Amino acid sequence: MDLEKLILHKVGEAIARFSMIREGDRIAVGVSGGKDSLTLLEALLRLQQRAPIRFDMEAFTVEQGKFLSPIQPVGDYLRSLGVPWHYVQDQPSLDLLETEPDHGCDKCSRFRRRAVYEIARELGCNVIALGHTADDFCEALLRNAMFTGKLSALPPVTTSRKGEFRLIRPLVFVTEDLTRRWVADRHTPVIPCGCSQKTGTVRRSLRDYIAELEQDYPYVKETLIAAMGNLDPQRLLDPRFQGDADTQRSMEQELFPIVTGM
Numbered sequence: 697m698d699l700e701k702l703i704l705h706k707v708g709e710a711i712a713r714f715s716m717i718r719e720g721d722r723i724a725v726g727v728s729g730g731k732d733s734l735t736l737l738e739a740l741l742r743l744q745q746r747a748p749i750r751f752d753m754e755a756f757t758v759e760q761g762k763f764l765s766p767i768q769p770v771g772d773y774l775r776s777l778g779v780p781w782h783y784v785q786d787q788p789s790l791d792l793l794e795t796e797p798d799h800g801c802d803k804c805s806r807f808r809r810r811a812v813y814e815i816a817r818e819l820g821c822n823v824i825a826l827g828h829t830a831d832d833f834c835e836a837l838l839r840n841a842m843f844t845g846k847l848s849a850l851p852p853v854t855t856s857r858k859g860e861f862r863l864i865r866p867l868v869f870v871t872e873d874l875t876r877r878w879v880a881d882r883h884t885p886v887i888p889c890g891c892s893q894k895t896g897t898v899r900r901s902l903r904d905y906i907a908e909l910e911q912d913y914p915y916v917k918e919t920l921i922a923a924m925g926n927l928d929p930q931r932l933l934d935p936r937f938q939g940d941a942d943t944q945r946s947m948e949q950e951l952f953p954i955v956t957g958m
């Protein structure tokens with residue numbers, strides 16, 4: 697399957713499986729300037745042309761002062777694709793960079809979320825599409841399992857806290873090696889964020905660990921993504937998902953007949 701078909705197939709599968717897009721939706725697509733969000737936007741544009749339902753799209757970029765070069769080439773590129781692009785300098789984020797240059801991701805993403813909601817509201821959108829990829833889902837799963845004691849990743853679809861927006865992540869099945877190839881093939885202008893070069897973070901360690909595993913097991917990310925859709929709660933330790941005592945006893949006897957005296 698060629699690259700475009702493969703990506704559109706994966707995005708289409710995510711949209712259908714999680715009912716991400718509905719008739720009449722107006723979607724704000726966050727474009728960070730990186731390969732993933734640019735791939736997301738182009739994939740949605742292609743699917744829009746062939747979808748049986750009608751939906752509109754607006755692209756936007758929040759300036760938080762972290763781009764390593766001017767973002768305008770991305771805007772020019774998006775306009776050449778025929779999609780409206782809105783560039784918003786978020787003053788609170790820029791101020792934060794001045795007063796607290798070493799602020800962490802929690803604060804930065806909280807500021808970005810507020811700005812994104814404001815922009816989507818102004819654009820009259822009811823859906824916000826985010827460019828998180830299969831890699832992000834895998835990292836979130838491992839990070840939560842290893843550092844927060846919770847088996848969870850990211851929601852493919854959710855609503856904002858006040859129910860104002862549907863938040864969708866149509867790249868859930870698309871790995872970053874595919875988005876990298878997509879932008880390289882098209883010579884899409886990609887503007888790096890200063891944070892992409894950060895080292896010594898948990899995220900970077902997990903990325904490196906997965907990349908190392910991929911040397912011997914090239915489908916490890918696809919397998920992790922499949923695992924997230926194929927839970928076996930009886931083999932985990934959350935009592936909320938265990939059967940009653942009788943069910944557990946019969947399962948034990950089936951699995952461990954000698955230990956249970958059969």
Ligand code: SF4
Pocket residue numbers: 762799800801802804805889891892
């Ligand atoms: S990596 Fe950088 S841009 Fe991303 S949330 Fe963290 S501080 Fe913000």
